[in-house]
Amino acid sequence: MGIQEQYRSEAAELLSSGEVKLVIGFGAGSTADRRRPLFARTPEESEKLVLDQNCIANLTTYLVAGGLLTDGKKVAVFLKPDGIRSLNILIAESQVKAEQVVIFGFAIENNEVTPLEGRSISDFAKLGEKLRTATPPPSVQEEAERLEAMGSSGRFEYWKEQFSKCIKCYACRQACPMCYCRRCIVDVNQPQWVSTSSHTLGNFEWNLVRAFHLAGRCAACGACDRACPVNIPLRLINYRMGKEVKEAFDYFAGESSDQNPVLASFRQDDPETFIL
């Protein structure tokens, strides 16, 4: 039995026994290679679940949307390793209770889907360590290094061009599982810290605030980057922030579900080479 069939039947069992109220997985999309989030509430609906190499979205986003988990009931969700990282962060930040989430874990390597052992977040403790030492995608690393080598005025020009494309549709925010603030700072108007207008200056403000708020909280799932309709390479900023917290504080976001959020904690001997 393939992994898709195995997970389908397990999902059907969980739903029919009432163990979970909902299974969040993937279904067929509008084209042959698109997959879309699918919400199965009955065993029959779970027959529509699809699992293949095109299932790349990070579905943890839905766990924190619309008060889904406020009734205390359980939900099952299909997660890749980056999704498991996100879930770790959400649990560490007390947004999700570990016992409310059943995980259907899978990994995609060389277009092959393989199952990940375990159904509860505690089963994935080893995965965090493994991910910490994994090398980031070379394309991202190389591009970030190319920017680093540019010098600050070159980098400014680069981001000015990129951010001038931004239309403030907030797809990056909405697609991100970590952007769960009830009221995002851009939606706060007293005082209006971030201008609502999407001129380049306002776009700089928004993109910097977003990146800063995700520093040390980003699971590098790439949801924001894929969601961006104007192709701003948000992955580069996220990568740079992840690198900073790793180098400065030896911190890897989402490594475990009980780590202290990096910017909400400190060590007395944190580095401070730049402080006069």
Added chain:
Amino acid sequence: MTRILPKNKLDDCIAAWQKAGFSVLAPVQRHGMSSFGEVQKASEMALDLILTERTIKDHFFPQTEPLIKYKISKHDIDSETMTPPERKRIFFGVRPCDASGLEIDDPLFGWDYKDDYWFRRRENSVIVSIACSEADDFCMCTSVKLSPDSTRGADVMLRPLSGGNGWQVEAISERGTALCDTVSSLLQEETAQAAPLPRVDGKFDVEKVMEWLADKENFESRFWKDISMRCIGCGSCTFLCPTCHCFDIQDEGDTYQGIRRKNWDSCSFALFTMHTSGHNPRNAQSTRWRQRIMHKFNYYQGKFGVNSCSGCGRCTRQCPVDMGITETLQAITNLPR
């Protein structure tokens, strides 16, 4: 015999138009995004794109636009109206769906108040459409009663020749005729076949959809919740839509001076209908999605006699969670009656 614009005369065309005082805008691929941008040479144009990621709406109704500049002093308020520049522009290589989008929005901007910002730009622009030679899975113009060579909203219609080395030229409006006259020496009289149009299959039955939407019983239907469950509430579908036109007026500045701006707004945002009191009449994503569909295929039709959709399919093509108008309207078409 038809009039032909040979591809190798395009550079001369651009030069002639520029000489006549026009800026020429065409599909371009810049900084990793396709949109309409100013060009100097034909080689800068990306005419092979099925559709640019951004629409030409951006150049008539920009994402942010200053309206007035103001200064508040002890006794006075000084304000200065900021009007868009009068600039003659040619939009070359517009797809029929985008061109239709402009015409769909005209009545909205000219209804009870004539929006100078929109019409100044409209009146100074000439739309040169090129019929599509390719369509993708998301194109749906035929479902909204348009076609890959619809002339709606166009001043000049170009139809690609089957050999690929030029276009048949048809002036649609007076403005289009005048534009063709400026380059008449570059056009040739020839017998040349136009390339066949791409097939765009009907995806839904818009009449059935409108009928269902008009039934008040369906406003509170469970359908809306089910269809929009995966919507994450971003504004990419509205901002990339050639006909979406909602905006917000914002004062940006400090206590003593600032600029009043007109910014795009989206019915997908929770904040769109949020009251000062904190009450939100559209407090769930399903009600916002319903608004989007109702506005396009019911309210707009009721007010202006036309649906606010030109079938470009960007809403689905670019949706982060693979939603969009097509799926919803398909589902409505297939609902049991």
Added chain:
Amino acid sequence: MSESFEPKIVAFVCTYCTYAGADLAGTSRLKYAPNVRIVRLPCTGRISPMFILKALQKGADSVLVSGCHPGDCHFAAGNYHARRRWTVFRALLAFTGIPEERIRFSWVSAAEGAKFADLINEITEETKKLGPFTQYQELQKAIETQSSY
């Protein structure tokens, strides 16, 4: 840079240490560059990165953020939290093209009036060498003109 360029420096300081340090510099009659505008806040932990961004947008040529030495925070740990935030924010600004030299961080205690005066003099001199910070101001100016399309 021309001789006449007088940089604007905005200093976000905590009220318990650096502000008191600046006060001491004043009462000790120490002379330092008049280019600094001080914004007093309860604690460095209260200094939002937005403050720095806004200062740079609205005309600052350099920004100084300063508070109590580690261990001295009136609120016990505000400066430790701030330190982590600065580390990350500094990297972010640098990556998006704001020269690191434009944003300075320091610890100045209530007893270090002389350090404060020296620091301001030094930052003023260095900012003079760097010249005006125009990148954000140009974007700010662009807002105030009618969009070209």
